[in-house]
Amino acid sequence: MTFHKRVTRALCVGLNTAVITMEAVIEVPAVTDGSPPPWPVAAMAPGSWLVLNAGCADDQVGLFVAALAGRIEVQPPGGRDEVANALLAEEILIAAGGLQVRDRTIGTVVTPGCCAGLEDWRDWAQVLIGDSPWLGHDPGPEVEVVSDDLRVWQDGGETRHRGRWAGVHVDLPNRALPGLLIGVQRDLVGFLDALTGWATRVGLQQRGTALVEAIDKNFAITAPLDVQPFR
Template sequence: MNGACSSEQVGLFLAQLLPDQDDTAAEPSAQEAIDATLTMEQLIAAGGLRVEEEGTGAVVVPGCCAGLENWREWAEVLRGQSPWLGHDPTPAVEVLPDRLRIWQDSEAPGGAVRVAAGFIDLQAVALPGLLREVQADLIAFLERVERWGQQHELGDRGTALVQMLDAHFHISAPLDLPEA
Protein backbone atom coordinates (compact mmCIF):
# COMPACT_ATOMS: atom_id res chain seq x y z
CA MET A 1 0.00 0.00 0.00
CA ASN A 2 1.47 3.26 -1.15
CA GLY A 3 0.75 6.26 -3.33
CA ALA A 4 1.26 4.26 -6.52
CA CYS A 5 -1.80 2.06 -5.97
CA SER A 6 -4.28 2.05 -8.82
CA SER A 7 -7.87 3.15 -8.40
CA GLU A 8 -8.88 -0.52 -8.54
CA GLN A 9 -6.43 -1.41 -5.75
CA VAL A 10 -7.79 1.38 -3.55
CA GLY A 11 -11.32 0.13 -4.19
CA LEU A 12 -10.32 -3.46 -3.37
CA PHE A 13 -8.70 -2.37 -0.12
CA LEU A 14 -11.80 -0.43 0.89
CA ALA A 15 -14.11 -3.29 -0.12
CA GLN A 16 -12.24 -5.79 2.06
CA LEU A 17 -12.88 -3.56 5.10
CA LEU A 18 -16.59 -4.33 4.91
CA PRO A 19 -17.91 -7.37 6.76
CA ASP A 20 -18.75 -10.43 4.67
CA GLN A 21 -21.92 -9.88 2.74
CA ASP A 22 -24.80 -12.33 2.58
CA ASP A 23 -24.48 -14.18 -0.74
CA THR A 24 -28.11 -13.41 -1.51
CA ALA A 25 -27.75 -9.66 -0.89
CA ALA A 26 -27.15 -7.29 -3.76
CA GLU A 27 -23.62 -5.95 -3.98
CA PRO A 28 -23.54 -2.41 -2.53
CA SER A 29 -22.68 0.51 -4.77
CA ALA A 30 -19.43 2.36 -4.10
CA GLN A 31 -21.39 5.11 -2.37
CA GLU A 32 -23.23 2.59 -0.16
CA ALA A 33 -19.98 0.83 0.66
CA ILE A 34 -18.32 4.10 1.73
CA ASP A 35 -21.36 5.03 3.82
CA ALA A 36 -21.25 1.59 5.49
CA THR A 37 -17.51 1.93 6.15
CA LEU A 38 -18.02 5.34 7.76
CA THR A 39 -20.47 3.84 10.27
CA MET A 40 -18.15 1.02 11.37
CA GLU A 41 -16.77 1.19 14.91
CA GLN A 42 -13.58 -0.68 14.08
CA LEU A 43 -11.72 -1.20 10.83
CA ILE A 44 -9.70 -4.38 10.40
CA ALA A 45 -7.48 -5.10 7.41
CA ALA A 46 -6.32 -8.70 7.38
CA GLY A 47 -2.61 -9.08 6.86
CA GLY A 48 0.07 -6.90 8.27
CA LEU A 49 3.67 -6.20 7.46
CA ARG A 50 5.48 -8.65 5.25
CA VAL A 51 9.25 -8.99 5.56
CA GLU A 52 11.27 -9.82 2.46
CA GLU A 53 15.00 -10.39 2.40
CA GLU A 54 16.69 -8.63 -0.48
CA GLY A 55 18.87 -10.88 -2.56
CA THR A 56 17.48 -14.23 -1.43
CA GLY A 57 13.80 -13.44 -1.92
CA ALA A 58 12.99 -15.11 1.41
CA VAL A 59 9.65 -13.87 2.76
CA VAL A 60 7.94 -13.95 6.14
CA VAL A 61 4.24 -13.19 5.90
CA PRO A 62 1.80 -12.50 8.72
CA GLY A 63 -0.31 -15.40 9.91
CA CYS A 64 -4.06 -15.62 10.29
CA CYS A 65 -5.67 -12.93 12.44
CA ALA A 66 -2.80 -10.46 12.07
CA GLY A 67 -3.93 -7.09 10.80
CA LEU A 68 -2.57 -3.90 9.34
CA GLU A 69 -4.11 -2.03 12.26
CA ASN A 70 -1.30 -3.45 14.44
CA TRP A 71 1.64 -2.44 12.24
CA ARG A 72 3.06 -0.14 14.93
CA GLU A 73 3.58 -3.10 17.26
CA TRP A 74 6.79 -3.77 15.31
CA ALA A 75 8.35 -0.92 17.32
CA GLU A 76 8.01 -3.12 20.41
CA VAL A 77 10.73 -5.34 18.96
CA LEU A 78 13.15 -2.54 19.77
CA ARG A 79 12.08 -2.97 23.40
CA GLY A 80 12.70 -6.72 23.29
CA GLN A 81 9.14 -7.91 22.60
CA SER A 82 7.75 -9.74 19.58
CA PRO A 83 4.68 -8.14 17.99
CA TRP A 84 1.54 -10.17 17.32
CA LEU A 85 2.09 -11.57 13.83
CA GLY A 86 -0.79 -14.06 13.74
CA HIS A 87 -0.96 -17.83 13.76
CA ASP A 88 -1.23 -20.78 11.36
CA PRO A 89 1.64 -20.24 10.69
CA THR A 90 2.87 -18.50 13.84
CA PRO A 91 5.44 -15.90 12.79
CA ALA A 92 7.51 -14.37 15.57
CA VAL A 93 10.49 -12.13 16.12
CA GLU A 94 13.37 -13.40 18.21
CA VAL A 95 15.55 -10.62 19.61
CA LEU A 96 19.19 -11.69 19.47
CA PRO A 97 22.15 -9.64 20.75
CA ASP A 98 23.10 -8.28 17.32
CA ARG A 99 20.05 -8.87 15.15
CA LEU A 100 16.40 -9.76 14.88
CA ARG A 101 15.49 -13.24 13.70
CA ILE A 102 12.05 -13.20 12.09
CA TRP A 103 10.57 -16.70 12.00
CA GLN A 104 7.86 -17.69 9.54
CA ASP A 105 6.56 -20.38 11.90
CA SER A 106 7.82 -20.35 15.47
CA GLU A 107 5.78 -23.32 16.69
CA ALA A 108 5.59 -26.94 15.69
CA PRO A 109 2.42 -29.01 16.15
CA GLY A 110 1.70 -29.47 19.85
CA GLY A 111 3.26 -26.15 20.81
CA ALA A 112 6.89 -27.26 20.68
CA VAL A 113 9.36 -24.63 19.51
CA ARG A 114 10.34 -25.27 15.93
CA VAL A 115 14.05 -24.84 15.39
CA ALA A 116 14.33 -25.72 11.71
CA ALA A 117 11.65 -23.37 10.35
CA GLY A 118 12.51 -20.64 7.85
CA PHE A 119 13.63 -17.26 9.10
CA ILE A 120 15.09 -13.94 8.02
CA ASP A 121 17.80 -12.14 9.97
CA LEU A 122 17.57 -8.35 10.13
CA GLN A 123 19.98 -5.95 11.75
CA ALA A 124 18.07 -4.34 14.63
CA VAL A 125 19.44 -0.91 13.75
CA ALA A 126 17.62 -1.14 10.39
CA LEU A 127 14.14 -1.51 11.92
CA PRO A 128 13.45 2.16 12.78
CA GLY A 129 14.23 3.21 9.21
CA LEU A 130 12.06 0.42 7.81
CA LEU A 131 9.15 1.47 10.04
CA ARG A 132 9.54 5.06 8.87
CA GLU A 133 9.38 3.78 5.27
CA VAL A 134 6.21 1.85 6.07
CA GLN A 135 4.67 4.97 7.59
CA ALA A 136 5.66 7.05 4.54
CA ASP A 137 4.04 4.46 2.24
CA LEU A 138 0.87 4.45 4.33
CA ILE A 139 0.71 8.27 4.34
CA ALA A 140 1.11 8.22 0.55
CA PHE A 141 -1.68 5.64 0.42
CA LEU A 142 -3.95 7.99 2.40
CA GLU A 143 -3.21 10.69 -0.17
CA ARG A 144 -4.10 8.20 -2.91
CA VAL A 145 -7.39 7.39 -1.14
CA GLU A 146 -8.10 11.12 -0.99
CA ARG A 147 -7.62 11.40 -4.77
CA TRP A 148 -9.78 8.29 -5.22
CA GLY A 149 -12.52 9.98 -3.19
CA GLN A 150 -12.28 13.07 -5.38
CA GLN A 151 -12.50 10.94 -8.53
CA HIS A 152 -15.65 9.31 -7.15
CA GLU A 153 -17.06 12.68 -6.08
CA LEU A 154 -17.37 11.68 -2.43
CA GLY A 155 -16.92 15.24 -1.15
CA ASP A 156 -16.93 15.42 2.65
CA ARG A 157 -17.42 11.65 2.87
CA GLY A 158 -14.07 11.17 1.11
CA THR A 159 -12.38 13.44 3.64
CA ALA A 160 -14.09 11.56 6.48
CA LEU A 161 -12.96 8.26 4.98
CA VAL A 162 -9.31 9.37 4.89
CA GLN A 163 -9.54 10.62 8.48
CA MET A 164 -11.11 7.34 9.57
CA LEU A 165 -8.42 5.25 7.87
CA ASP A 166 -5.74 7.41 9.44
CA ALA A 167 -7.27 7.06 12.91
CA HIS A 168 -8.03 3.32 12.78
CA PHE A 169 -4.70 2.31 11.25
CA HIS A 170 -2.66 4.82 13.29
CA ILE A 171 -0.90 6.12 10.22
CA SER A 172 0.16 9.75 10.60
CA ALA A 173 0.78 9.98 14.35
CA PRO A 174 4.46 10.16 15.30
CA LEU A 175 6.19 6.80 15.62
CA ASP A 176 7.15 5.83 19.17
CA LEU A 177 10.64 4.51 18.58
CA PRO A 178 13.18 4.18 21.39
CA GLU A 179 16.21 6.42 21.18
CA ALA A 180 19.26 4.75 19.64
Template structure:
Protein backbone atom coordinates in the same frame (compact mmCIF):
# COMPACT_ATOMS: atom_id res chain seq x y z
CA UNK B 1 18.53 -5.20 1.68
CA UNK B 2 15.61 -5.58 4.07
CA UNK B 3 12.22 -4.30 2.89
CA UNK B 4 9.09 -3.94 5.02
CA UNK B 5 5.67 -3.22 3.53
CA UNK B 6 2.22 -2.85 5.03
CA UNK B 7 -0.04 -5.43 3.38
CA UNK B 8 -3.61 -6.63 3.57
CA UNK B 9 -4.94 -10.07 2.73
CA UNK B 10 -7.34 -10.45 -0.17
CA UNK B 11 -10.53 -12.23 0.80
CA UNK B 12 -12.53 -13.87 -2.01
CA UNK B 13 -15.95 -12.70 -3.07
CA UNK B 14 -18.33 -14.70 -5.24
CA UNK B 15 -20.17 -11.84 -6.89
CA UNK B 16 -19.55 -10.33 -10.31
CA UNK B 17 -16.63 -8.00 -10.95
CA UNK B 18 -17.17 -4.28 -10.46
CA UNK B 19 -15.33 -1.60 -12.45
CA UNK B 20 -13.96 0.29 -9.45
CA UNK B 21 -12.30 -2.57 -7.56
CA UNK B 22 -9.57 -4.86 -8.86
CA UNK B 23 -9.73 -8.62 -8.47
CA UNK B 24 -6.77 -10.48 -7.01
CA UNK B 25 -6.00 -14.07 -6.12
CA UNK B 26 -7.76 -15.08 -2.89
CA UNK B 27 -5.47 -15.02 0.16
CA UNK B 28 -2.81 -13.07 -1.70
CA UNK B 29 -1.21 -9.93 -0.25
CA UNK B 30 -1.47 -6.37 -1.55
CA UNK B 31 0.86 -3.61 -0.33
CA UNK B 32 -0.44 -0.18 0.59
CA UNK B 33 1.54 2.84 -0.58
CA UNK B 34 1.28 5.89 -2.82
CA UNK B 35 1.64 3.72 -5.93
CA UNK B 36 -1.63 1.84 -5.38
CA UNK B 37 -3.89 1.86 -8.42
CA UNK B 38 -7.52 2.90 -8.27
CA UNK B 39 -8.47 -0.76 -8.54
CA UNK B 40 -6.24 -1.74 -5.61
CA UNK B 41 -7.66 1.07 -3.48
CA UNK B 42 -11.17 -0.07 -4.33
CA UNK B 43 -10.22 -3.65 -3.47
CA UNK B 44 -8.87 -2.56 -0.08
CA UNK B 45 -12.09 -0.71 0.72
CA UNK B 46 -14.21 -3.64 -0.42
CA UNK B 47 -12.26 -6.02 1.83
CA UNK B 48 -12.62 -3.61 4.75
CA UNK B 49 -16.36 -3.29 4.21
CA UNK B 50 -16.93 -7.03 3.84
CA UNK B 51 -16.81 -7.32 7.64
CA UNK B 52 -19.97 -5.24 7.77
CA UNK B 53 -21.91 -7.21 5.15
CA UNK B 54 -21.43 -4.54 2.50
CA UNK B 55 -20.62 -5.98 -0.93
CA UNK B 56 -18.67 -4.43 -3.81
CA UNK B 57 -21.91 -4.28 -5.79
CA UNK B 58 -23.20 -1.68 -3.32
CA UNK B 59 -20.77 0.85 -4.82
CA UNK B 60 -18.10 3.21 -3.45
CA UNK B 61 -20.50 5.67 -1.80
CA UNK B 62 -22.32 2.97 0.18
CA UNK B 63 -19.04 1.40 1.21
CA UNK B 64 -17.61 4.78 2.28
CA UNK B 65 -20.70 5.45 4.42
CA UNK B 66 -20.41 2.02 6.05
CA UNK B 67 -16.73 2.49 6.90
CA UNK B 68 -17.16 6.00 8.26
CA UNK B 69 -20.01 4.82 10.50
CA UNK B 70 -17.88 2.17 12.21
CA UNK B 71 -16.04 2.90 15.43
CA UNK B 72 -13.17 0.56 14.57
CA UNK B 73 -11.89 -0.77 11.23
CA UNK B 74 -10.06 -4.09 11.02
CA UNK B 75 -8.51 -6.05 8.18
CA UNK B 76 -6.34 -9.13 8.01
CA UNK B 77 -2.75 -8.15 7.32
CA UNK B 78 0.35 -6.65 8.87
CA UNK B 79 3.93 -6.29 7.73
CA UNK B 80 5.55 -8.33 5.00
CA UNK B 81 9.33 -8.39 5.37
CA UNK B 82 11.73 -9.50 2.68
CA UNK B 83 15.48 -9.90 2.33
CA UNK B 84 16.45 -9.14 -1.26
CA UNK B 85 19.86 -10.77 -0.79
CA UNK B 86 18.49 -14.18 0.24
CA UNK B 87 15.06 -14.00 -1.40
CA UNK B 88 13.37 -14.90 1.89
CA UNK B 89 9.93 -13.42 2.59
CA UNK B 90 7.84 -13.57 5.77
CA UNK B 91 4.15 -12.64 5.66
CA UNK B 92 1.63 -12.11 8.47
CA UNK B 93 0.01 -15.14 10.03
CA UNK B 94 -3.71 -15.87 10.06
CA UNK B 95 -5.84 -13.42 12.07
CA UNK B 96 -3.07 -10.81 12.35
CA UNK B 97 -4.45 -7.32 11.79
CA UNK B 98 -2.99 -4.58 9.63
CA UNK B 99 -4.26 -2.10 12.20
CA UNK B 100 -1.63 -3.48 14.64
CA UNK B 101 1.39 -3.18 12.34
CA UNK B 102 2.97 -0.50 14.55
CA UNK B 103 3.37 -3.00 17.41
CA UNK B 104 6.55 -4.10 15.65
CA UNK B 105 8.16 -1.12 17.41
CA UNK B 106 7.95 -3.16 20.64
CA UNK B 107 10.45 -5.64 19.19
CA UNK B 108 13.22 -3.06 19.34
CA UNK B 109 12.61 -2.80 23.09
CA UNK B 110 12.74 -6.57 23.57
CA UNK B 111 9.00 -7.03 24.04
CA UNK B 112 7.06 -9.88 22.46
CA UNK B 113 4.69 -9.19 19.57
CA UNK B 114 1.96 -11.50 18.27
CA UNK B 115 2.20 -11.80 14.48
CA UNK B 116 -0.60 -14.27 13.79
CA UNK B 117 -0.87 -18.03 13.48
CA UNK B 118 -1.17 -20.83 10.90
CA UNK B 119 1.55 -20.21 9.84
CA UNK B 120 2.76 -18.64 13.07
CA UNK B 121 5.49 -16.04 12.57
CA UNK B 122 7.80 -15.82 15.56
CA UNK B 123 10.73 -13.63 16.54
CA UNK B 124 14.06 -14.88 17.85
CA UNK B 125 16.76 -12.57 19.19
CA UNK B 126 20.17 -13.50 17.80
CA UNK B 127 22.86 -11.10 18.94
CA UNK B 128 22.05 -7.68 17.50
CA UNK B 129 19.54 -9.15 15.04
CA UNK B 130 15.88 -10.05 15.21
CA UNK B 131 15.22 -13.23 13.26
CA UNK B 132 11.65 -13.26 11.95
CA UNK B 133 10.59 -16.85 11.28
CA UNK B 134 7.63 -17.66 9.07
CA UNK B 135 6.44 -20.57 11.18
CA UNK B 136 7.60 -21.16 14.78
CA UNK B 137 11.32 -21.37 14.13
CA UNK B 138 11.16 -23.09 10.76
CA UNK B 139 10.75 -22.24 7.09
CA UNK B 140 11.80 -18.90 5.64
CA UNK B 141 13.24 -16.28 7.92
CA UNK B 142 14.46 -12.70 7.64
CA UNK B 143 17.14 -11.22 9.91
CA UNK B 144 16.57 -7.58 10.84
CA UNK B 145 19.26 -5.66 12.75
CA UNK B 146 17.65 -4.04 15.80
CA UNK B 147 19.24 -0.73 14.85
CA UNK B 148 17.54 -0.85 11.43
CA UNK B 149 14.02 -1.62 12.67
CA UNK B 150 13.03 2.01 13.52
CA UNK B 151 13.95 3.23 10.03
CA UNK B 152 12.03 0.33 8.46
CA UNK B 153 8.94 1.29 10.44
CA UNK B 154 9.33 4.94 9.46
CA UNK B 155 9.40 3.75 5.86
CA UNK B 156 6.12 1.90 6.41
CA UNK B 157 4.67 5.05 7.94
CA UNK B 158 5.69 7.06 4.86
CA UNK B 159 4.09 4.44 2.63
CA UNK B 160 0.83 4.67 4.56
CA UNK B 161 0.83 8.47 4.45
CA UNK B 162 1.28 8.15 0.70
CA UNK B 163 -1.57 5.66 0.53
CA UNK B 164 -3.90 8.04 2.35
CA UNK B 165 -3.00 10.71 -0.19
CA UNK B 166 -3.81 8.29 -3.00
CA UNK B 167 -7.08 7.41 -1.27
CA UNK B 168 -8.05 11.10 -1.14
CA UNK B 169 -7.46 11.48 -4.88
CA UNK B 170 -9.35 8.24 -5.54
CA UNK B 171 -12.33 9.58 -3.60
CA UNK B 172 -12.47 12.62 -5.85
CA UNK B 173 -12.28 10.50 -9.01
CA UNK B 174 -14.91 8.13 -7.63
CA UNK B 175 -17.33 11.01 -7.13
CA UNK B 176 -17.53 10.69 -3.35
CA UNK B 177 -17.63 14.45 -2.82
CA UNK B 178 -17.81 15.39 0.86
CA UNK B 179 -17.58 11.72 1.83
CA UNK B 180 -13.91 11.70 0.80
CA UNK B 181 -12.52 13.60 3.78
CA UNK B 182 -14.47 11.49 6.27
CA UNK B 183 -13.36 8.28 4.56
CA UNK B 184 -9.68 9.30 4.62
CA UNK B 185 -10.00 10.24 8.29
CA UNK B 186 -11.58 6.87 9.18
CA UNK B 187 -8.98 4.82 7.30
CA UNK B 188 -6.19 7.04 8.63
CA UNK B 189 -7.33 6.46 12.21
CA UNK B 190 -6.90 2.72 11.60
CA UNK B 191 -3.56 2.86 9.80
CA UNK B 192 -1.87 5.79 11.55
CA UNK B 193 -3.28 6.67 14.97
CA UNK B 194 -1.91 10.00 16.20
CA UNK B 195 0.08 8.45 19.06
CA UNK B 196 1.70 6.02 16.64
CA UNK B 197 2.73 8.80 14.27
CA UNK B 198 4.44 10.64 17.12
CA UNK B 199 6.13 7.59 18.67
CA UNK B 200 7.56 6.31 15.40
CA UNK B 201 8.90 9.72 14.50
CA UNK B 202 10.61 10.03 17.89
CA UNK B 203 12.15 6.56 17.74
CA UNK B 204 13.40 7.20 14.20
CA UNK B 205 15.19 10.34 15.32
CA UNK B 206 16.76 8.51 18.19
Protein backbone atom coordinates in the same frame (compact mmCIF):
# COMPACT_ATOMS: atom_id res chain seq x y z
CA MET C 1 6.31 18.10 -5.11
CA THR C 2 5.31 17.79 -1.46
CA PHE C 3 6.19 14.91 0.84
CA HIS C 4 2.59 13.66 0.66
CA LYS C 5 2.68 13.55 -3.14
CA ARG C 6 5.94 11.69 -3.58
CA VAL C 7 5.88 8.03 -4.46
CA THR C 8 7.41 6.34 -1.40
CA ARG C 9 9.17 3.10 -1.07
CA ALA C 10 9.91 0.83 1.88
CA LEU C 11 13.24 1.79 3.44
CA CYS C 12 15.95 -0.65 2.39
CA VAL C 13 18.71 -1.62 4.79
CA GLY C 14 21.88 -3.47 3.85
CA LEU C 15 22.73 -6.59 5.84
CA ASN C 16 25.99 -7.94 4.44
CA THR C 17 24.96 -8.55 0.81
CA ALA C 18 21.25 -8.71 1.65
CA VAL C 19 18.68 -5.99 1.23
CA ILE C 20 15.79 -6.05 3.70
CA THR C 21 12.47 -4.33 3.11
CA MET C 22 9.38 -3.97 5.28
CA GLU C 23 6.03 -3.20 3.69
CA ALA C 24 2.46 -2.69 4.85
CA VAL C 25 0.18 -5.29 3.25
CA ILE C 26 -3.39 -6.55 3.39
CA GLU C 27 -4.56 -10.03 2.48
CA VAL C 28 -6.64 -9.96 -0.69
CA PRO C 29 -10.19 -11.19 0.01
CA ALA C 30 -12.54 -12.95 -2.37
CA VAL C 31 -14.31 -9.74 -3.39
CA THR C 32 -16.39 -11.52 -6.02
CA ASP C 33 -18.43 -13.27 -3.32
CA GLY C 34 -21.90 -11.69 -3.04
CA SER C 35 -22.49 -8.32 -4.67
CA PRO C 36 -19.58 -6.94 -6.71
CA PRO C 37 -17.91 -3.74 -5.44
CA PRO C 38 -19.42 -0.53 -6.88
CA TRP C 39 -16.07 0.50 -8.38
CA PRO C 40 -13.23 -1.25 -10.27
CA VAL C 41 -10.96 -3.47 -8.19
CA ALA C 42 -7.59 -4.99 -9.06
CA ALA C 43 -7.69 -8.60 -10.25
CA MET C 44 -5.56 -10.28 -7.58
CA ALA C 45 -5.79 -13.84 -6.32
CA PRO C 46 -7.57 -14.23 -2.95
CA GLY C 47 -4.98 -14.88 -0.26
CA SER C 48 -2.26 -12.89 -2.03
CA TRP C 49 -0.86 -9.67 -0.58
CA LEU C 50 -1.59 -6.12 -1.68
CA VAL C 51 1.28 -3.75 -0.85
CA LEU C 52 0.11 -0.32 0.27
CA ASN C 53 2.04 2.77 -0.78
CA ALA C 54 1.69 5.95 -2.82
CA GLY C 55 2.11 4.00 -6.04
CA CYS C 56 -1.18 2.11 -5.67
CA ALA C 57 -3.40 2.48 -8.74
CA ASP C 58 -7.09 3.30 -8.43
CA ASP C 59 -8.15 -0.34 -8.80
CA GLN C 60 -5.74 -1.34 -6.00
CA VAL C 61 -7.12 1.37 -3.72
CA GLY C 62 -10.60 0.20 -4.67
CA LEU C 63 -9.62 -3.35 -3.69
CA PHE C 64 -8.44 -2.11 -0.28
CA VAL C 65 -11.71 -0.28 0.38
CA ALA C 66 -13.69 -3.30 -0.85
CA ALA C 67 -11.74 -5.46 1.63
CA LEU C 68 -12.80 -3.13 4.45
CA ALA C 69 -16.41 -3.19 3.29
CA GLY C 70 -16.43 -6.96 2.96
CA ARG C 71 -16.34 -7.27 6.74
CA ILE C 72 -19.41 -5.15 7.45
CA GLU C 73 -23.09 -5.02 6.59
CA VAL C 74 -23.97 -2.68 3.75
CA GLN C 75 -27.53 -1.50 3.17
CA PRO C 76 -29.12 -2.20 -0.23
CA PRO C 77 -28.67 -1.46 -3.01
CA GLY C 78 -25.04 -1.62 -1.96
CA GLY C 79 -23.83 1.14 -4.23
CA ARG C 80 -20.97 3.56 -3.78
CA ASP C 81 -22.71 5.82 -1.27
CA GLU C 82 -24.15 2.94 0.78
CA VAL C 83 -20.72 1.34 1.09
CA ALA C 84 -19.15 4.64 2.15
CA ASN C 85 -21.93 5.27 4.66
CA ALA C 86 -21.52 1.80 6.15
CA LEU C 87 -17.77 2.25 6.53
CA LEU C 88 -18.20 5.65 8.16
CA ALA C 89 -20.78 4.22 10.58
CA GLU C 90 -18.33 1.60 11.89
CA GLU C 91 -16.63 2.27 15.22
CA ILE C 92 -13.58 0.23 14.21
CA LEU C 93 -12.19 -0.57 10.76
CA ILE C 94 -9.90 -3.58 10.42
CA ALA C 95 -8.13 -5.40 7.62
CA ALA C 96 -6.37 -8.76 7.57
CA GLY C 97 -2.69 -8.08 7.06
CA GLY C 98 0.23 -6.37 8.74
CA LEU C 99 3.88 -5.93 7.84
CA GLN C 100 5.71 -8.10 5.34
CA VAL C 101 9.48 -8.52 5.70
CA ARG C 102 11.53 -9.52 2.67
CA ASP C 103 15.15 -10.36 1.95
CA ARG C 104 15.35 -9.26 -1.67
CA THR C 105 18.75 -10.86 -2.23
CA ILE C 106 17.70 -14.44 -1.58
CA GLY C 107 13.96 -13.95 -2.14
CA THR C 108 12.82 -14.96 1.35
CA VAL C 109 9.66 -13.30 2.63
CA VAL C 110 7.81 -13.50 5.95
CA THR C 111 4.14 -12.54 5.74
CA PRO C 112 1.56 -11.85 8.47
CA GLY C 113 -0.10 -14.87 10.05
CA CYS C 114 -3.77 -15.72 10.16
CA CYS C 115 -5.93 -13.20 12.07
CA ALA C 116 -3.16 -10.57 12.14
CA GLY C 117 -4.43 -7.09 11.29
CA LEU C 118 -2.93 -4.08 9.56
CA GLU C 119 -4.43 -1.96 12.33
CA ASP C 120 -1.78 -3.41 14.69
CA TRP C 121 1.23 -2.61 12.52
CA ARG C 122 2.74 -0.37 15.22
CA ASP C 123 3.03 -3.38 17.55
CA TRP C 124 6.29 -4.14 15.76
CA ALA C 125 7.82 -1.40 17.92
CA GLN C 126 7.60 -3.85 20.85
CA VAL C 127 10.65 -5.54 19.38
CA LEU C 128 12.63 -2.42 20.30
CA ILE C 129 12.11 -3.22 23.99
CA GLY C 130 12.97 -6.88 23.55
CA ASP C 131 9.49 -8.33 23.04
CA SER C 132 8.02 -10.13 20.05
CA PRO C 133 4.65 -8.74 18.97
CA TRP C 134 1.80 -11.08 18.15
CA LEU C 135 2.00 -11.45 14.37
CA GLY C 136 -0.83 -13.93 13.85
CA HIS C 137 -1.09 -17.71 14.06
CA ASP C 138 -1.08 -20.65 11.63
CA PRO C 139 1.88 -20.93 11.40
CA GLY C 140 2.67 -18.12 13.86
CA PRO C 141 5.32 -15.61 12.71
CA GLU C 142 7.63 -14.59 15.51
CA VAL C 143 10.69 -12.45 16.13
CA GLU C 144 13.75 -13.93 17.83
CA VAL C 145 16.62 -11.82 19.18
CA VAL C 146 19.94 -13.28 18.02
CA SER C 147 22.80 -11.27 19.52
CA ASP C 148 22.69 -7.90 17.74
CA ASP C 149 20.33 -9.13 15.06
CA LEU C 150 16.64 -9.93 14.76
CA ARG C 151 15.45 -13.14 13.14
CA VAL C 152 11.89 -12.99 11.85
CA TRP C 153 10.44 -16.49 11.53
CA GLN C 154 7.52 -17.37 9.31
CA ASP C 155 6.65 -20.41 11.40
CA GLY C 156 8.24 -19.40 14.68
CA GLY C 157 5.40 -20.46 16.92
CA GLU C 158 5.12 -23.98 15.51
CA THR C 159 8.83 -24.77 15.41
CA ARG C 160 9.49 -23.27 18.84
CA HIS C 161 6.77 -25.42 20.39
CA ARG C 162 8.63 -28.42 19.02
CA GLY C 163 11.74 -27.23 20.86
CA ARG C 164 13.63 -25.83 17.90
CA TRP C 165 13.65 -22.94 15.47
CA ALA C 166 13.61 -23.90 11.81
CA GLY C 167 12.23 -22.95 8.43
CA VAL C 168 11.78 -19.69 6.52
CA HIS C 169 13.17 -16.59 8.20
CA VAL C 170 14.61 -13.16 7.49
CA ASP C 171 17.54 -11.66 9.43
CA LEU C 172 18.06 -7.96 9.98
CA PRO C 173 20.18 -5.87 12.37
CA ASN C 174 18.08 -4.63 15.28
CA ARG C 175 19.40 -1.11 14.69
CA ALA C 176 17.62 -1.16 11.32
CA LEU C 177 14.12 -1.65 12.71
CA PRO C 178 13.34 1.99 13.63
CA GLY C 179 14.18 3.11 10.11
CA LEU C 180 12.15 0.31 8.58
CA LEU C 181 9.10 1.29 10.65
CA ILE C 182 9.54 4.93 9.67
CA GLY C 183 9.62 3.75 6.06
CA VAL C 184 6.38 1.83 6.58
CA GLN C 185 4.71 4.92 7.97
CA ARG C 186 5.94 6.94 4.99
CA ASP C 187 4.43 4.35 2.65
CA LEU C 188 1.10 4.45 4.49
CA VAL C 189 1.02 8.24 4.37
CA GLY C 190 1.61 7.95 0.64
CA PHE C 191 -1.24 5.45 0.43
CA LEU C 192 -3.53 8.01 2.07
CA ASP C 193 -2.65 10.36 -0.79
CA ALA C 194 -3.58 7.65 -3.30
CA LEU C 195 -6.80 7.04 -1.35
CA THR C 196 -7.65 10.75 -1.42
CA GLY C 197 -7.22 10.92 -5.18
CA TRP C 198 -9.25 7.74 -5.67
CA ALA C 199 -12.12 9.04 -3.51
CA THR C 200 -12.27 12.20 -5.61
CA ARG C 201 -12.31 10.33 -8.91
CA VAL C 202 -14.93 7.87 -7.65
CA GLY C 203 -17.14 10.80 -6.66
CA LEU C 204 -17.40 10.33 -2.91
CA GLN C 205 -17.11 14.08 -2.26
CA GLN C 206 -17.45 14.83 1.48
CA ARG C 207 -17.80 11.12 2.21
CA GLY C 208 -14.37 10.67 0.64
CA THR C 209 -12.72 13.17 2.97
CA ALA C 210 -14.39 11.54 5.97
CA LEU C 211 -13.35 8.07 4.79
CA VAL C 212 -9.71 9.09 4.44
CA GLU C 213 -9.82 10.53 7.97
CA ALA C 214 -11.44 7.36 9.32
CA ILE C 215 -8.85 5.10 7.70
CA ASP C 216 -6.04 7.32 8.97
CA LYS C 217 -7.43 7.12 12.51
CA ASN C 218 -8.26 3.40 12.55
CA PHE C 219 -4.92 2.33 11.11
CA ALA C 220 -2.88 4.87 13.11
CA ILE C 221 -1.12 6.21 10.05
CA THR C 222 -0.19 9.86 10.58
CA ALA C 223 -0.06 9.85 14.39
CA PRO C 224 3.49 10.42 15.69
CA LEU C 225 5.59 7.24 15.58
CA ASP C 226 7.79 6.90 18.65
CA VAL C 227 10.55 4.45 17.81
CA GLN C 228 13.62 4.31 19.98
CA PRO C 229 16.83 2.38 19.32
CA PHE C 230 16.82 -1.25 20.42
CA ARG C 231 17.84 -1.71 24.04
